[in-house]
Amino acid sequence: xxxxxxxxxxxxxxxxxxxxxxxxxxxxxxxxxxxxxxxxxxxxxxxxxxxxxxxxxxxxxxxxxxxxxxxxxxxxxxxxxxxxxxxxxxxxxxxxxxxxxxxxxxxxxxxxxxxxxxxxxxxxxxxxxxxxxxxxxxxxxxxxxxxxxxxxxxxxxxxxxxxxxxx
Amino acid sequence: xxxxxxxxxxxxxxxxxxxxxxxxxxxxxxxxxxxxxxxxxxxxxxxxxxxxxxxxxxxxxxxxxxxxxxxxxxxxxxxxxxxxxxxxxxxxxxxxxxxxxxxxxxxxxxxxxxxxxxxxxxxxxxxxxxxxxxxxxxxxxxxxxxxxxxxxxxxxxxxxxxxxxxxxxxxxxxxxxxxxxxxxxxxxxxxxxxxxxxxxxxxxxxxxxxxxxxxxxxxxxxxxxxxxxxxxxxxxxxxxxxxxxxxxxxxxxxxxxxxxxxxxxxxxxxxxxxxxxxxxxxxxxxxxxxxxxxxxxxxxxxxxxxxxxxxxxxxxxxxxxxxxxxxxxxxxxxxxxxxxxxxxxxxxxxxxxxxxxxxxxxxxxxxxxxxxxxxxxxxxxxxxxxxxxxxxxxxxxxxxxxxxxxxxxxxxxxxxxxxxxxxxxxxxxxxxxxxxxxxxxxxxxxxxxxxxxxxxxxxxxxxxxxxxxxxxxxxxxxxxxxxxxxxxxxxxxxxxxxxxxxxxxxxxxxxxxxxxxxxxxxxxxxxxxxxxxxxxxxxxxxxxxxxxxxxxxxxxxxxxxxxxxxxxxxxxxxxxxxxxxxxxxxxxxxxxxxxxxxxxxxxxxxxxxxxxxxxxxxxxxxxxxxxxxxxxxxxxxxxxxxxxxxxxxxxxxxxxxxxxxxxxxxxxxxxxxxxxxxxxxxxxxxxxxxxxxxxxxxxx
Numbered sequence: 001x002x003x004x005x006x007x008x009x010x011x012x013x014x015x016x017x018x019x020x021x022x023x024x025x026x027x028x029x030x031x032x033x034x035x036x037x038x039x040x041x042x043x044x045x046x047x048x049x050x051x052x053x054x055x056x057x058x059x060x061x062x063x064x065x066x067x068x069x070x071x072x073x074x075x076x077x078x079x080x081x082x083x084x085x086x087x088x089x090x091x092x093x094x095x096x097x098x099x100x101x102x103x104x105x106x107x108x109x110x111x112x113x114x115x116x117x118x119x120x121x122x123x124x125x126x127x128x129x130x131x132x133x134x135x136x137x138x139x140x141x142x143x144x145x146x147x148x149x150x151x152x153x154x155x156x157x158x159x160x161x162x163x164x165x166x167x
Numbered sequence: 168x169x170x171x172x173x174x175x176x177x178x179x180x181x182x183x184x185x186x187x188x189x190x191x192x193x194x195x196x197x198x199x200x201x202x203x204x205x206x207x208x209x210x211x212x213x214x215x216x217x218x219x220x221x222x223x224x225x226x227x228x229x230x231x232x233x234x235x236x237x238x239x240x241x242x243x244x245x246x247x248x249x250x251x252x253x254x255x256x257x258x259x260x261x262x263x264x265x266x267x268x269x270x271x272x273x274x275x276x277x278x279x280x281x282x283x284x285x286x287x288x289x290x291x292x293x294x295x296x297x298x299x300x301x302x303x304x305x306x307x308x309x310x311x312x313x314x315x316x317x318x319x320x321x322x323x324x325x326x327x328x329x330x331x332x333x334x335x336x337x338x339x340x341x342x343x344x345x346x347x348x349x350x351x352x353x354x355x356x357x358x359x360x361x362x363x364x365x366x367x368x369x370x371x372x373x374x375x376x377x378x379x380x381x382x383x384x385x386x387x388x389x390x391x392x393x394x395x396x397x398x399x400x401x402x403x404x405x406x407x408x409x410x411x412x413x414x415x416x417x418x419x420x421x422x423x424x425x426x427x428x429x430x431x432x433x434x435x436x437x438x439x440x441x442x443x444x445x446x447x448x449x450x451x452x453x454x455x456x457x458x459x460x461x462x463x464x465x466x467x468x469x470x471x472x473x474x475x476x477x478x479x480x481x482x483x484x485x486x487x488x489x490x491x492x493x494x495x496x497x498x499x500x501x502x503x504x505x506x507x508x509x510x511x512x513x514x515x516x517x518x519x520x521x522x523x524x525x526x527x528x529x530x531x532x533x534x535x536x537x538x539x540x541x542x543x544x545x546x547x548x549x550x551x552x553x554x555x556x557x558x559x560x561x562x563x564x565x566x567x568x569x570x571x572x573x574x575x576x577x578x579x580x581x582x583x584x585x586x587x588x589x590x591x592x593x594x595x596x597x598x599x600x601x602x603x604x605x606x607x608x609x610x611x612x613x614x615x616x617x618x619x620x621x622x623x624x625x626x627x628x629x630x631x632x633x634x635x636x637x638x639x640x641x642x643x644x645x646x647x648x649x650x651x652x653x654x655x656x657x658x659x660x661x662x663x664x665x666x667x668x669x670x671x672x673x674x675x676x677x678x679x680x681x682x683x684x685x686x687x688x689x690x691x692x693x694x695x696x697x698x699x700x701x702x703x704x705x706x707x708x709x710x711x712x713x714x715x716x717x718x719x720x721x722x723x724x725x726x727x728x729x730x731x732x733x734x735x736x737x738x739x740x741x742x743x744x745x746x747x748x749x750x751x752x753x754x755x756x757x758x759x760x761x762x763x764x765x766x767x768x769x770x771x772x773x774x775x776x777x778x779x780x781x782x783x784x785x786x787x788x789x790x791x792x793x794x795x796x797x798x799x800x801x802x803x804x805x806x807x808x809x810x811x812x813x814x815x816x817x818x819x820x821x822x823x824x825x826x827x828x829x830x831x832x833x834x835x836x837x838x839x840x841x842x843x844x845x846x847x848x849x850x851x852x853x854x855x856x857x858x859x860x861x862x863x864x865x866x867x
Contacts, residue, residue, distance in 0.1 A: 034186040035179025037405070039356040040437040044790035047356055075179030088177040092169055095756035098764070099637025100176030101356040101405030107177060126798040133790065135354045135406050136637050138763030139798050141756070 004068040008033065009077025017064045024048045024059035026067075027074060035076040037101055039133075046132030049105030050074045056112035058105075058131070075104035078111070086156070087111050087149045096145035098136035106132045110146045118154055122147065168656055170757070171642045172403075172635060183405050184360040184373050185434045192362070193222055195423060195433035196268035197416075198258040198275045199443060200250035203286060203514040203783040204297070205279035207250060210258050214274040220267030222427055224275060226258045230422040235389035236480020237381070237413055239308040239320070239487050241300065242517070244389070244418050250279065251299055251477035252515050253784050254443030259419065261427050265434070286783035288451070288474040288511035291318040299477060299512035307388075310479075310487040318512045320479035321487035325565075326505040331455075334466025334503035338457025340544040346454065346532040348832075348850045349777040350474075350785065351447040353521050354768075354795045357405020358440050363420035364430035370397040374417050377407050377636050378674020381483075383666050385414045390421060401663035407636040408768070409520035412676055413445055413481045441793055442785045445481035445519025446778065448473040448489065448510070452532035462546045462554045466503035469495050471529060474518065475510040481519035482510075483676075489525025491829075494565070495533050498574055498606040498722070499555040501564035515783045520676070522765075523825035526605065527772055527832060531850060534603035534833030538840060548837065549582055549602055556604070569718045570813050573748045577722040578604055580807045581746035585726035590741035590803070596730040599842025603830035604724045607822060609815060610679035612713040613686040616669045619648075619695050619704045627652065627700070628660045629688075632672035633680060635663065638824060639757035640680045646753050647685055647818060651692035670707050678822030681753065685818040686713065719814060721821040722748040725766070727802075727834035731842045736858025740770055740802040740835055747806065750814025750821045762806050762827045769831025771796045774851050 001016040008031060015030060027033040027050070036059060039047035043061040050059045051073040078085045087107050090096065097103045106129065113120065113128035120128065125146045126139075134142060175181040198210075212224035227247035234240045246255045258275050262268035283297040290296055296318060300306075303320070304313050310321045335341050362373040370392065376382045379399035387394040404411060416433050423431045435444070456467040471492045479487045492508035508525070521527075541551040556574035557563050563572070582602065592598040615632060622628040629648055635641045641661040649656040673679070691706040698704060728742040743766045752758045775794040779786040787793040814821040832850055840846045845860035 028186075033179075034182065037183065037357070038185065039358070040790040042437065042789040042791060045356055045437075075177075079178060084174075084178070091177045092173040095170060095173070095760065097170070097173060097176050098639065098760060099355070099357070099404060099406040100172065100181050101183070101637075103176045104179050126801065130797050130799040133356065133795060133797055135356060135408065135768070135795060136764050137760050138765070138767040138804065139801060140763045140804060141760065143798070 002065050004065055006067045007071040009074055019063065019065055021064040022060055023062040023064050023067050026064035027059060033074050033076055035104055036074045037104065039101065044133065046105045046109060047102050049108045049132060051108055051112060054115060056109045075107060078107065085111070086152045090145040090149035094141045094145035094148055096137065096141040102132060102134040106134065106142060110149070113146065114150055114153060119150055168646065170639055171645055171661060181403055183357055184362060184375050184402050185358065187362045187373050187432065189362060189364060189430040192430040192432055193261050193263060193427060194265040194268045195420065195431050196260050196265065196272040197256050198272045198277065200246065200253055200255040200257050202250060202279045202281055203253055204282040204284035205250055206248060206282060207246065207257060208278040208280055211276040212258065215260055215271040218267055218271040218274065220263035221271045222261045222263065224258060224260050224271065225423065225426060229426060230419065231390050233389045233391065234306060235385055235414055235418050236308060237385065237483040238485050239306050239310060239479045240388065241303065241306040242478045242480040244422060254516055255477065256419065259423065261423055261431060284514035284783060285318065286513055286515055288472045288513060291511040291513045292316065292509065299514055303512060310485065320475040320510040320512055322507070322509045323486050323488045323493060324507045325493060328468060328505045330503040331466040331468045331505040335455060335457040338465045339460045340540060341455060341457035342536055342539045342543055343455045344536055344539055344848060345451060346535055346848045347451045348449055348528045348531060350449045350780045351521065351772060351776045352441055352778060352793060353408035353410030355406030355408055355410055358435040358437050359411065359415050359444055360434040361416050361420045362430060362432045363417065363424040365421060365424040368396055370421055371400060372417055373400045373402050375402065375404055375411050376417065377404060377411050377634055377676065379666050380632060380672045381674050382414055382417060386418055386421060389418050399666040401665055402634050404634050404636040407675065408522045409524060410445060412483060412520060412674060415444065437790065438788045441778065442788050443516055445517055447521040448475060448518040449780065450528035452528060454532050454536040456536050456540055458540055458544055462544055462551045464499060464501050464555045467496055467501050468505040469533065471508045473510045474513050474515060476513055476515045476517035478517035481517050483520065491523050491525025492529045494526070494608065495529035496564045498604050499564055500557045500561065504564050515780065522768065523607070523829050526829045527769070530603065530605050530829050531832040531836065534830060535836050535848065538837045539846065549578065552578055552602065552604055567718050569720050573809060573812060574604060574606060574722045577746050577748045577809050578724040580809050581724035581726050581744055584805065584807045585744045590728045592730045596732050597842040599729050599731065599838040599840070601727045601834045601837025601841055602724065603833035603837060604722065605826065605829040606720050606722045607678065607826055608720050609716045609822065610677045610682060612715055613683035613708050614710050615672045615683040615687050616705070616707040617687045617691055618669065619691050621701060622660060626658045626660060628662060630662055630664045630668060632669045633663060633675050636675050638761065639754060640675065642757060643681055643753050644684055644688065648688050648692060651688055652695065671709060678824045681820050682815055682822060685816040685820055689817040716815050719821065721826060723826040723830060725830045725834040727831065727838040729835060729838040729842055731839060731857060733843065733861055736854040736861055738774060738839055738852060738854065738857055740774065742803040742805065743770060743831060743834065744805040744807065745827045746809060747823065747826060748809045748812050748821065750812045751819040753818060753820065758823055759806065761823045763804055765827030766804055766831055767796050767801065769828040770802060772850065773832035773835040775800065777851050
């Protein structure tokens with residue numbers, strides 16, 4: 001069995017895994033990271049989305065061996081030093097969740113979206129989250145939450161940007 | 168004020184049934200029928216038993232042979248002599264891991280002798296059709312008798328057909344049309360799951376079920392257990408929409424845990440959820456409706472025929488029917504009304520409840536027919552509705568005089584706001600506006616129980632019997648109790664407790680939670696204040712304890728704006744505006760999401776969702792092919808709240824959860840007809856259907 005070394009939520013794990021083991025099962029069954037749920041099993045719903053080296057992936061369509069050598073962030077590792085990530089905070093404050101099953105994937109997909117486009121329009125947010133399904137909310141507050149997080153993250157980036165500080 | 172559970176859900180701390188682990192827990196995988204209808208000749212489990220980690224392979228011979236159900240008890244725990252639909256549970260593997268259980272399940276060989284099958288309701292009720300059940304009237308809770316006809320789960324009629332015939336005979340304009348809707352699914356994202364532990368005769372269950380107290384009774388009835396020996400534990404549900412009200416696989420898991428002497432866990436694969444649980448009834452609805460010269464309705468006859476699938480036990484009402492069909496004409500004055508709703512047994516997946524059961528289908532038919540009648544009579548569709556909405560003080564078509572009838576205000580608000588901003592239509596596309604109206608009554612008198620317990624630092628702990636399904640019900644409880652006691656919501660803790668802790672509750676559903684909880688919390692708060700807040704206070708509302716609810720209804724009118732590409736038939740729903748009749752609102756954000764989520768679900772029903780049923784099987788067996796709306800499909804949503812309504816309880820509330828998903832399909836169909844002159848009477852409204860309808864129209 002191949003040996004993999006993966007850093008998940010800041011901790012490095014070395015494990016011998018079957019080549020066919022899916023990343024989502026590795027996270028849930030081996031590491032106990034059950035904050036990452038499984039919805040559709042077929043890569044359509046996006047509930048199991050995690051970040052792999054910063055990019056969002058549906059962990060049901062990635063093999064654990066493909067994650068070898070990479071850094072994975074699940075919803076459980078997104079908050080830094082007990083501080084909610086701005087995206088988590090926005091979902092919280094904008095009521096952007098109901099049953100919560102899509103929420104981890106939605107938050108992580110939205111985080112990746114802002115990495116590529118820090119200031120997206122509503123259309124760009126909708127386009128970027130197309131692969132994450134939510135049956136409860138009607139998506140209105142989710143789009144609002146991403147917009148709010150974008151504004152907050154841009155603001156705080158500006159505040160800490162040394163070039164900006166010199167002005 | 169944010170949701171109680173928002174942080175847990177945004178941080179990944181929330182735990183669902185699939186996340187549960189018990190010491191010594193085993194895993195379950197099901198072997199499902201590959202044939203529609205057949206005798207089980209042989210189940211060969213030899214190879215399956217040889218798989219490493221397999222603890223046992225079981226068939227109907229090993230488990231209790233009693234049947235179960237929410238009302239009629241016709242569902243076997245495992246199929247015995249015969250299977251009745253593709254996907255039915257025939258055998259089951261219990262193993263040390265889910266992977267071993269699934270691998271072994273694939274190796275179980277079942278041989279069948281095929282029987283002739285009926286896969287549509289029309290076939291099922293035809294003379295001489297093969298029987299799905301030999302004597303369905305013999306099941307406990309059956310709603311039919313032998314004389315009613317064969318393959319029937321239920322037939323409900325209301326009103327006099329003779330009177331309607333007379334009324335239609337004298338009508339100035341009559342339309343006679345048939346509408347149909349596809350098989351759909353609730354589309355919750357969390358698969359159905361169950362963890363069961365039987366130890367020393369005590370049953371403990373963690374299950375994706377929203378009515379734990381009823382589940383306890385259903386299990387006790389089926390398995391012959393003392394209800395007191397069964398404990399349903401609190402859980403968080405990952406969406407429901409009507410799909411999580413049945414015992415589903417809980418009786419099987421209890422039997423398995425008893426057989427293997429260890430806890431067991433079953434989590435369905437989503438393909439099983441889509442094809443083998445309890446999706447929405449497809450319907451064919453025949454409407455005849457007439458009006459006089461002024462556009463006043465004179466009579467309506469509606470006959471619905473629904474495919475109920477192989478078992479009726481997933482429907483909770485005693486008549487084993489769908490109240491949304493029975494209430495189809497409630498929004499209007501209809502002097503002569505006849506409604507017949509027939510639900511047939513077929514060799515297809517059993518059907519259950521989905522958000523306002525029956526109403527999306529029936530209102531699609533009625534509200535489409537009203538537009539067709541308006542066209543026939545040369546009237547504006549909004550005008551036709553204006554002339555027929557009852558005013559306060561007038562009885563509705565079902566004979567009840569409501570406390571207030573705000574249909575007209577709700578409709579006027581919808582139309583006024585919709586027309587203040589015209590949406591942008593792509594060049595060359597045709598624009599259409601469509602309107603539809605729905606009214607919903609209140610659930611019956613509140614039945615539930617709660618307990619208030621003093622907690623440290625002056626806090627109050629509220630123990631509730633209902634799981635949080637995602638609607639924000641626990642947050643509503645917190646806000647409501649804080650308001651009743653005049654304290655900061657932060658001082659209130661809300662916990663769902665197990666069925667050991669409280670006496671009674673009918674579960675989440677029927678838009679009853681806010682109403683029932685408001686009533687119970689109002690009484691609890693009063694007792695709490697009287698007692699000074701030092702002692703626990705328990706409130707129990709049993710059937711008959713409360714007077715019947717005031718005859719309160721809530722209206723919802725929607726206006727859809729569509730653009731249709733006449734070349735390809737593509738339909739873009741540009742906007743859905745919902746106008747909603749409301750009383751006071753406890754949690755505005757949660758209330759709004761019921762409207763937003765409802766309208767989007769209504770849009771999915773109208774334009775996208777179809778399990779592609781053919782020969783008793785679903786071809787859209789994953790969420791890629793069964794298309795629920797994604798962010799890119801969304802129409803613009805707008806809401807108008809028609810405030811100042813008289814609700815019920817001291818909180819003055821009206822239900823909202825099963826409202827905005829209902830009229831959307833008709834509003835969109837009416838808009839498409841306005842844009843193209845083509846009437847789509849078969850949901851979903853796909854580009855292909857519109858394209859061919861336009862072709863046909865232009866050939867004429």
